[in-house]
Amino acid sequence: MAILVIDDEQDIRFLIEKFLNKAGFTDLYFASSPEKAFEILGIDEYEGNSQVESSKIELILLDIMMPGTDGIEVCERINNYPEISNIPIIMVTALTDPETLERAFNAGAMDYITKPIRRVELIARASSAIKLYRERQTRIKREIELEDALHRLEETNKKLEKIATIDELTKLPNRRLLDETLKNEWKRAKRNRSFLSVIMLDIDYFKNYNDTYGHLKGDECLQMISSKLKDLMFRPGDFVARYGGEEFIVILPETNLEDALIVAERLRKGVVELQIPHVDSKISDYVTVSLGVTTIKFGDKLKDILDEKDAREEELINKFVETADEALYEAKEKGRNKVESKYFTLRA
Structure with missing residues (x-):
């Protein structure tokens, strides 16, 4: 120098x-x-x-x-x-x-x-x-050097956080991100006194599919359906996630029951259009899905009830999802490859 x-x-x-x-x-x-x-x-x-x-x-x-x-x-x-x-x-x-x-x-x-x-x-x-x-x-x-190391650490943490919230097989958000998103949308709908709808979706006779074609083909089937569901989310705020196994959940902010049913029917038809062969299905030559829809409207009276029950928020959200699951069960009971709905009600 x-x-x-x-x-x-x-x-x-x-x-x-x-x-x-x-x-x-x-x-x-x-x-x-x-x-x-x-x-x-x-x-x-x-x-x-x-x-x-x-x-x-x-x-x-x-x-x-x-x-x-x-x-x-x-x-x-x-x-x-x-x-x-x-x-x-x-x-x-x-x-x-x-x-x-x-x-x-x-x-x-x-x-x-x-x-x-x-x-x-x-x-x-x-x-x-x-x-x-x-x-x-x-x-x-x-x-x-420290700033560079911190930047690299932040980038790594972002990647790890993304990995931790994405289902490895389907590349859809996993249960962890689903729970977080549903909780945030619930709070937002309550704050704005607006509608919130959820669709629970299940692949019909998927166990039979795995038994017939093997688990590798089963994984491919899940991937194809996941990609199709993602493509059919037309609004930026609409959210689809893997719930577990062959089940998926769709969150539709500011969506009433009538519009949610339209989305659910679009998803049902979209899966049928994939024409994934399923020789061991009891209802179709192709893979189909059954869907259950539920909706909540956060009006003045309901909002007041919920405000008094903030401590039970997680319990209420779980009941909300359970209502969609009950509608899904009805769709299966009525022959599968159907959409059924059930309005979410809450008593004071």
Whole structure:
């Protein structure tokens, strides 16, 4: 790492070089003018068009009194570039009046050395400045590494969280995400006093399918149906998840019973249209599904009842799902490959 000396007087540059070399500082750059210094630092000629590249310079020794652009102006300009503004600048000056020194420090200088230059003072201040610079650079590097590590950890956690809420086979949300989503939609519907509908869906005679075609084909059947159900979710807020085994649940926010039945019928037909052969089905040559639908309307009276029973919210949500399951059972009892509904009721 190097030191840049900026001074228009050759004798001063020679003396500084001599003192620094004897102290072991041999990697030195010299500039006899501000323009030469800017070239070494990689500062473009015009402000705002910096072409600054990473520099190995650890310290700048800068003369205050120079013809044209003085050292304080040079210091200000250097500090306008974030890429090099952290390089410590020590002013070399014969002017020690408070006003000049205040201007220098305000411009970004960290220290000053008086002329005539004394070797011991030069080496002590230069060594101290470089030590502080290196410590600061090490700290910055560690902070960047820490931020990068934290970012990678956040990304990993997001991936793990996604994995933890997605069913591996069907790639649909799993029971964990289902429970969370249903709870949130329940609260939102209660807050907005709106409708909330749920569809429980079950593949007809799926055990027979597995027995006939094997579990690998059974997995493929689940994947095909899952993909179809997902494709048939037309609104961004509609949500389909695997409930377990061959059962699925659809959550339909702000949807009344009539519209929920339309969605359920669309899902039933969509599965039939897949035409997945099922020779051991008792109702069709193809795989079919039965569906149960339930709806709740959070009106003023019902909302007041629920507000008094917040502690039972999880129990009420479970009963809501159970009502859809009861409707599903009715669909199976009536011959399967059907949609049945049951309105969710709650007594005070």
